[in-house]
Amino acid sequence: MLHKQLIRRLDLVTLQLFVAVHEEGTLTRAASREAIAVSAASKRLVELEAVLGIPLFSRTAKGMTLTAAGETLLHHARRMLTEVEKVGIEVGEHLQGLRGYVRMLANLSAIIQFLPEDLHDFVLSHSQVKVDLEERPSDGVVQGIIDGVADVGICSMDSDSQGLFSVPYRRDRLIVAMRNDHPLASFDEVAFLQTLKYDQIGLHSASSINNRIHAAAKALGEPLRLRIHVPGFDAVCRMVQANMGIGILPLKAFELFGRGLDLTAVHLSDEWSNRTLMLLVRERESLSPVSRLLFDHLQQSQP
Structure with a gap:
């Protein structure tokens, strides 16, 4: 009897709502995301918990978090929704090509x-796929995944991937950006130690580059x-152009922003100036x- 009741309550709308409550943290935001009235969303969750006979969420003033039972259901819910999406995609390919929605975080x-x-090349071949891209510092990318x-994240290899599945994505090299009249501007390459006698412009404190140069100085x-x-x-x-100091940034970023400001890029000789960016997913x-x-x-x- 419980088995039949559970099947009736585990419709796709309820499963999507359940996952949305976990990801959004509150019933109100989840209901808005799934375009369901809050009262209807609450009724679905209450009925699901009643059928299972166990709470799926701990409800506090700050929001809703999964119980142990909720964690178990989340694992199966995501798998079930993925399988349903596969069915839709494989059938839909016979009509209008691959469709879908990918959420992505990157530094x-x-x-x-x-x-x-890279995304331009992807959407040229898969115009029906929509990508939602959000910028976060590397550690925030890991936590978001x-x-x-x-679903997919890109961060610096410096970050602790915390057991996530990861593969190399791209490599870049850090350089020192400076004005043409700076004492180091005539060098092709300098050691980081040589830069420490000068004022520096830093990225925000959560960035992996900021963490890397602080660790190197220490x-x-x-x-x-x-x-x-x-x-x-x-x-x-x-800021470098305004003579506030020198700045460390990736070479390609300098070519996009620094060349037009008549700045000079000097390579760093330190091994840590060569970086690897990583692709991350849960599984x-x-x-x-x-x-x-x-x-x-x-x-x-990768080129």
Whole structure:
């Protein structure tokens, strides 16, 4: 009897709502996302918990979090929704081509340097697939994938992937951006140690580049003369142009923002200036067909 009741209550709308409540943290936001009245959404969850005979969420003033039973259902719900999506996609391919929606998180370096062209190539071949891209610092990308906020993530290899499935995506190299009249501008390459006597422009404190240069200065036992934090590579270059200091950023980002400001890029000789960006997912096998399609495309896009 319980088995039959459960089948009736585990319709796709209820499963999607259940996952949405977990991802959004509140019933109100989840109901809005799924275009369901809050009262109707609440009724569905109450009936589901009544059939199972156990609470799926802990309800507090701050929101709703999964119980142990809820975690178990979440695992199966995501798998069931993925399987249903596969059915729709495989049937739909006979009509209008592959359709779907992929949520993605990436750090600033990936978004500025590589993703515009890589995503352009992807959507040319899969115009029915929509990609929702959000910028986060690398550690935030990892946490977002763990929390189920997104399906695919890109972060610096410096970050702790916390057991997520990861593969290399792209490599870049950090350089020092400076004015043409700076004392180091005549060098082709400098050691990071040589830069520490000058004021520096830093990215926001959560960025992997900021963490990397702080760690390098600490390892050298030298203070870092960080004059100001700015939110992006374009702002680093503008501050450098205004003679506020020198800035460390990826070479390709410098070519996009620094060349036009008549700045000079000097390579760093330190090994840590060569970086690897990583693709992250919870489990490759559990990705939806369209998410796996994007993941495979990005994995194969290395020049």
